[in-house]
Amino acid sequence: MTTIKAYAAYDAETPLRPYSFDRKELGAKQVQIEILYSGVCHSDIHTAKGDWGPAIYPLVPGHEIVGRITAVGSEVTKFKIGELAGVGCFVDSCRTCPSCKSGEEQFCEEGMTGTYNSYERGTKIPTYGGYSTSITVDEDYTLHISDKLELSAVAPLLCAGITTYSPLRYLKVGKGHKVGVLGLGGLGHMAVKFAVSFGAEVTMLSHSPSKEADAKKLGAHHFALTSDAATMDSLANKFDFILNTVSAKHDYNAYLNLLNTNGTMIIVGVPTAPAEIPAITLILKRRKIMGSLIGGIAETQEMLDYCAEHNITSDVEVIDMSYINEAYERMNKSDVKYRFVIDMASLK
Amino acid sequence: MTTIKAYAAYDAETPLRPYSFDRKELGAKQVQIEILYSGVCHSDIHTAKGDWGPAIYPLVPGHEIVGRITAVGSEVTKFKIGELAGVGCFVDSCRTCPSCKSGEEQFCEEGMTGTYNSYERGTKIPTYGGYSTSITVDEDYTLHISDKLELSAVAPLLCAGITTYSPLRYLKVGKGHKVGVLGLGGLGHMAVKFAVSFGAEVTMLSHSPSKEADAKKLGAHHFALTSDAATMDSLANKFDFILNTVSAKHDYNAYLNLLNTNGTMIIVGVPTAPAEIPAITLILKRRKIMGSLIGGIAETQEMLDYCAEHNITSDVEVIDMSYINEAYERMNKSDVKYRFVIDMASLK
Missing domain, CATH: 3.40.50.720 (NAD(P)-binding Rossmann-like Domain)
Structure with missing residues (x-):
């Protein structure tokens, strides 16, 4: 077991602080991603504070994730070690309802599995988001990321x-x-x-x-x-x-x-x-x-490809992980142009 | 000049009572319709009471009109004397804006001319609605009515x-x-x-x-x-x-x-x-x-033709003109299945 470093909200009141957890075993269809950049979405603040219902603490926020594949499960076909990869707002869904079958997993009738503040399907194992050095995700819920664009500025595309x-x-x-x-x-x-x-x-x-x-x-x-x-x-x-x-x-x-x-x-x-x-x-x-609610995996990939082709990225301010609580304060005053993105190298 | 009998609201407070006005001169593109039936719409009550803004009193309500052509202007091509005809919620519009040009006169950028509680375009001559023995309307704002259906039950199609x-x-x-x-x-x-x-x-x-x-x-x-x-x-x-x-x-x-x-x-x-x-x-x-707001003239005609073909009419309770104030009271208690329709023969 490798230990993964992260930042977490421990409750609704106190600032985020360091957290660590053991890496989960890599499933046959899963890829392991070393997180390079994680965007900071306003949802992170609301969820961490429990504004939208009870949160699962410790809560590791972040659903605008860009990184590099460091391991692949035995049945993975879409990704190779060393490739860039992205993860957005959800990491799983029921895969069988009409919405999932039509590629609009965000409307999954059973509810999508959030990248954080959810449980892995059928378990009580919490999902942890992008304020972390690594994430393990089913390849079907992982996006291809072009190497043509500035990676830090790509991260917010996954949600915003x-x-x-x-x-x-x-x-x-x-x-x-x-x-x-x-x-x-x-x-x-x-x-x-x-x-x-x-x-x-x-x-x-x-x-x-x-x-x-x-x-x-x-x-x-x-x-x-x-x-x-x-x-x-x-x-x-x-x-x-x-x-x-x-x-x-x-x-x-x-x-x-x-x-x-x-x-x-x-x-x-x-x-x-x-x-x-x-x-x-x-x-x-x-x-x-x-x-309107984010988009499905297929459309998110289409959007990422469109952005690579048309040179569209987010305007970002790259920050260290330790700056996150000040970033939250500034976001609450709309003092950011236009997205904070955490350089995860700052957490290693 | 022939005098036309009608029922009007004289103010926001008192019951409707008899009214009469002189017939307007028939324009070249106008048809004169002897009104046979007039549906009673909830809008009639609201407008008569000034609920939706200042009303033009005396106000003759009624925009679910079915009748028979009794005269046609010199340039009328679409109607002949003796034919059935209908009039809905509006009797004119600017005819030049994109909505009018696309046949959706109900969204006229200058505002449609209401069948009642409006002024004839460019004048201060009030329009009078269907609680009346006769109405004169531009043929382009007049609908063809099939003789296959019960006429009293057709009237509410013009609005409801x-x-x-x-x-x-x-x-x-x-x-x-x-x-x-x-x-x-x-x-x-x-x-x-x-x-x-x-x-x-x-x-x-x-x-x-x-x-x-x-x-x-x-x-x-x-x-x-x-x-x-x-x-x-x-x-x-x-x-x-x-x-x-x-x-x-x-x-x-x-x-x-x-x-x-x-x-x-x-x-x-x-x-x-x-x-x-x-x-x-x-x-x-x-x-x-x-x-959604009523429909344009073309679509209203399409709807009337569809109803004739598929034998669709409104469920109505036919009343005499003099019953109108009781009808209003009953409508305010939802006590009607499902539309009152005035038999205008009762006004002659």
């Missing part, structure tokens, strides 16, 4: 990337469409990059004038200050799609009114309080609201 | 019919789909008939056990008592579509949870208070909420 790529693809967003992106953070900045890359005309919707230069740098064609009533009036009925990444409580209705006939608001942010939605805003223009 | 037909068609609802219909009233009973006719497996969702026999009579395959927690639990994730016709305040979330992955709740009821919708309910199964 697929979360924004998937709904834009599902709705066939592209040339001729006007897309608003609400919120410029980890998700928002990827949404801008993808929507622009798909050929849409993209407007960053933000209440902070300071975001204008950043939005333009990311490729947004327009910037709209949502705190300005005249701007909001001028944008009424203008968008085909609004990708709403905001997780703070906000007035959905103000943005629904910016959708044209048949327009869709895509919800990927999770405010803790329900949003108030007047039926008439939807009815008068046949508007839609749609939720 | 198209309101439920249109979203089911838009979403291509049919064989293999599980559809829930929420609320068994004027809209709900038509939703059941259409969804069944399109080949879907239809469940009536109602909090009232007394509705079960009625729902089955209308063709619903199943009945689910929404006040029963065990029933609701058993229906979690079961429907591809829920057509929500309820206009009383209710908990959308309880019904959103009945939608399967990719399921859509169609909103056609207009509760006065906004609904509270938690993002996570939509996100976890890529669920959607969509509003």
Whole structure:
């Protein structure tokens, strides 16, 4: 047994601190990955703090994982030792329900097995995420990672990337469409990059004038200050799609009114309080609201390949593992452009 | 000038009472229709009472109109004297915006001209609806009505019919789909008939056990008592579509949870208070909420032709014009199966 170093939340209150656990035996279909980079997602904070229900402590967060294969099980066919590999938000699912069979494991009827804060299927063995030197995952839930891109900047694609790529693809967003992106953070900045890359005309919707230069740098064609009533009036009925990444409580209705006939608001942010939605805003223009949840393994691979081909990565700030608690504090103040990524070499 | 008899609301408070007005001159593209039957829609009550904004009094309600052509303008080509004709919720629109050009006049960017409580385009001449012996309408906003069906039972198709037909068609609802219909009233009973006719497996969702026999009579395959927690639990994730016709305040979330992955709740009821919708309910199964508003002229004609071919009409209670205020009171108590229709002969 080799000991694996990690950082864990031990409870909902105290800062994350070092943790270690024994490496699990490598299954026949599993690959062992030396983790090189692990992105830091806002979900990590919520889960570690138990905001979304009881957590399994000690909890090793991290579901934006990029690394290198260091061992393969006897029946592994898709990966070789030395290859790059990635792991996203889940590491298993039932494999038999209609969602799993259609490659949308994120909607598994039995519930996907989270990369952390879950139990390995049919056991009470907890799963541990990316804030760790190594992870062992079924090859079917492991992604191929191109060596063309900066690896640290690839890690956030595994969650922030697929979360924004998937709904834009599902709705066939592209040339001729006007897309608003609400919120410029980890998700928002990827949404801008993808929507622009798909050929849409993209407007960053933000209440902070300071975001204008950043939005333009990311490729947004327009910037709209949502705190300005005249701007909001001028944008009424203008968008085909609004990708709403905001997780703070906000007035959905103000943005629904910016959708044209048949327009869709895509919800990927999770405010803790329900949003108030007047039926008439939807009815008068046949508007839609749609939720979206990461993507399946096949689509995540498609997204990674697309990013390698089109040179799309996340804008990241690489940090040492020991900086994680300060990183959390800064994320809670939206003080990051746009994703912290842990260099796991700092944990060795 | 001929005088036209009607019933009107004179203000928001008092009962409707007789009214009369002079017939307008027949325009070159207009048809004059002797009204035979006029359906009574819940919107009539709300509009007459000023619930949805200031009303233009005296207000002659009624937008489910069936009658016979009695005169045609010099340039009319689509109708002949003596033919049956229908008028729905609007009698004009801008005709030049993308929505009008694509045959979805209900989404006219300038706003459609309502059959009542509007002004004729570019004038201050009020439009008067179906609680009247005659109406004069542009032929392009007039529908052909088959003589195969009971005319009184056709009238409600012009609003209740198209309101439920249109979203089911838009979403291509049919064989293999599980559809829930929420609320068994004027809209709900038509939703059941259409969804069944399109080949879907239809469940009536109602909090009232007394509705079960009625729902089955209308063709619903199943009945689910929404006040029963065990029933609701058993229906979690079961429907591809829920057509929500309820206009009383209710908990959308309880019904959103009945939608399967990719399921859509169609909103056609207009509760006065906004609904509270938690993002996570939509996100976890890529669920959607969509509003829908009547239908365009072309689709309304398609619906009427479909009904004639498939022998679909509304279940109605035919009343005299003088009964209208009692009818309103009974509608406010949901005491009608399922639509009052005024026999306009009673007004002559």
